[in-house]
Amino acid sequence: MPVHEGYTLMPRILLLFPTRTYRAPDFMRAAERLGVDVVVASEEASSLAEKNPAGLLALDFHRPDEAARVVTAFAQRYPIDAVIGVDDDTAMVAAQIAAALGLPHNSVESTRAARYKDLMRRLLARAGVPGPQFWVFSLDDDPRVLAEQVAYPCVLKPTFLAASRGVIRADGKSEFLAAFRRIEAILHDPDVIARDARAARRILVESYIPGHEVALEGLLVGGELRLLALFDKPDPLEGPYFEETMYVTPSRHSPDSQSAIIECVARAAQALGLKEGPVHAELRINEEGPQVIEIAARSIGGLCSRTLRFGTGLSLEEIIIRHALGLDIASLHRERRAAGVMMIPIPRAGILREVRGIEDARAVPGIEDITITAHLGQRLIPLPEGSRYLGFIFSRADAPERVEAALRQAHSRLTFIISDE
Numbered sequence: 011m012p013v014h015e016g017y018t019l020m021p022r023i024l025l026l027f028p029t030r031t032y033r034a035p036d037f038m039r040a041a042e043r044l045g046v047d048v049v050v051a052s053e054e055a056s057s058l059a060e061k062n063p064a065g066l067l068a069l070d071f072h073r074p075d076e077a078a079r080v081v082t083a084f085a086q087r088y089p090i091d092a093v094i095g096v097d098d099d100t101a102m103v104a105a106q107i108a109a110a111l112g113l114p115h116n117s118v119e120s121t122r123a124a125r126y127k128d129l130m131r132r133l134l135a136r137a138g139v140p141g142p143q144f145w146v147f148s149l150d151d152d153p154r155v156l157a158e159q160v161a162y163p164c165v166l167k168p169t170f171l172a173a174s175r176g177v178i179r180a181d182g183k184s185e186f187l188a189a190f191r192r193i194e195a196i197l198h199d200p201d202v203i204a205r206d207a208r209a210a211r212r213i214l215v216e217s218y219i220p221g222h223e224v225a226l227e228g229l230l231v232g233g234e235l236r237l238l239a240l241f242d243k244p245d246p247l248e249g250p251y252f253e254e255t256m257y258v259t260p261s262r263h264s265p266d267s268q269s270a271i272i273e274c275v276a277r278a279a280q281a282l283g284l285k286e287g288p289v290h291a292e293l294r295i296n297e298e299g300p301q302v303i304e305i306a307a308r309s310i311g312g313l314c315s316r317t318l319r320f321g322t323g324l325s326l327e328e329i330i331i332r333h334a335l336g337l338d339i340a341s342l343h344r345e346r347r348a349a350g351v352m353m354i355p356i357p358r359a360g361i362l363r364e365v366r367g368i369e370d371a372r373a374v375p376g377i378e379d380i381t382i383t384a385h386l387g388q389r390l391i392p393l394p395e396g397s398r399y400l401g402f403i404f405s406r407a408d409a410p411e412r413v414e415a416a417l418r419q420a421h422s423r424l425t426f427i428i429s430d431e
Contacts, residue, residue, distance in 0.1 A: 047064075241350075351417075
C-alpha cells in the first residue's frame with residue numbers, strides 16, 4: 011500500500027533494458043514472482059510513459075553521467091532500492107547510477123574494465139592472470155605494418171562489441187589484412203560509432219589459444235566469487251569465426267580442472283576490481299591450465315539463463331534481483347539434472363521465409379523448449395558482421411552427454427528457408 015506519492019512498501023528496482031535485448035521477459039517474470047516493483051529504463055521513450063510515470067523511464071545509455079542525473083531526480087519522487095543492467099553497456103550505466111544513489115554496486119572503473127577488452131587485457135596481464143599475448147592497434151595504423159608485428163595464429167576483435175561480433179582468426183599476414191579491413195567496416199557502422207566513437211577506432215589482437223572453451227556463470231558477493239554454473243562448449247571454436255552454438259552443464263572436465271577454472275575467474279574479477287553481482291567469464295583450457303578470454307560484469311546473454319535453476323526452483327534472474335536488494339538467498343546450488351542450450355546459428359545471409367520441423371524437433375526426448383527469436387521476413391546477418399541467432403533450443407536430461415545429443419538431434423530436424431531477396 012502507498013506510504014506517500016511514489017513509494018510503496020515493496021522494494022523497487024530499476025532495470026536497464028537495451029531496446030534489442032532478449033532478457034526483458036525473464037527479468038520481468040522474476041520481479042513479479044518476487045513481488046518487486048519495477049522501473050523499466052530503455053533508450054527510447056515509451057508511448058505509455060505518461061500513464062505509468064513510476065514504471066517507465068527513457069535514458070541515454072551512451073551518456074552514463076546524464077543517465078545518473080535523470081535517475082537521481084526520478085528517485086526523489088520514486089525511490090529506487092537497486093539498479094540492474096543486463097548487458098555490457100548497461101552494466102556500466104548501472105554502476106554510475108548506483109553510485110549516484112548511494113546503493114551497493116561495482117565501481118564504474120571496474121565495469122568499464124569489463125566492457126572494454128583492451129583495458130581488461132592490460133589489467134589481467136598486470137595481475138598475472140593467465141591469458142593470451144596481445145596488441146592494441148588503431149584504425150589509423152597501416153595494417154600491412156601491423157601484420158609484421160604480431161604472432162600467428164592470432165585473433166582480431168573490436169574492443170567493445172559482444173556475441174563474437176567482429177572476432178576473426180588470422181593464420182598469416184594476408185588473413186590478418188583481410189580480417190583488419192572486415193572489422194574496420196564493422197566499426198564504421200553508424201550504430202557502432204554511436205555507442206563509442208573512440209573505441210570504434212581500436213582493434214585488439216590476441217594470440218590464438220588452442221584448447222577446449224568453457225563458460226563460468228558466477229555471483230560476486232562482497233568480492234567473493236560464488237559458482238552458479240560451469241558450462242562446457244562441446245563444439246570446437248577454432249575460427250575463422252567464433253560463433254558459440256552450445257552450452258552444456260555440468261562440466262565434464264575433471265574436478266581439479268574445474269577448481270582451477272574457478273580460481274582463475276576469481277583472480278580475474280579481483281584484477282578488474284569487480285565485487286558485486288553477476289559475472290560471466292569465457293576461458294580456454296589446455297595442458298597449461300585455464301586462460302581467461304573475457305570476463306563480463308553481467309549474467310549470461312540471450313535466453314541461455316533458462317537452462318539454470320537453483321535451490322527450490324529460483325531462476326538466475328531471481329538470484330540476481332535478490333542479491334541486488336540484499337535479500338537472503340537460500341541456496342546457490344544448481345539443480346542436479348544436466349541442462350543445455352543451443353544458440354541456433356544463422357547458416358547464411360538473406361531473408362528468413364519459413365521455419366520447418368519445429369514440432370518434430372520438440373518431440374526429441376530431453377528437449378524442453380524451442381524458441382525461434384528471428385521473425386519471418388527478417389534480414390539475417392551471420393557472423394562476423396552479425397550478432398544475433400535464429401533462436402534457442404533447450405534441453406534437460408540425466409547426463410550432459412544426453413543433453414548434448416538431444417540438442418544436436420533437435421537441431422538436425424529444423425529447416426530454415428532463407429532467400430536472397
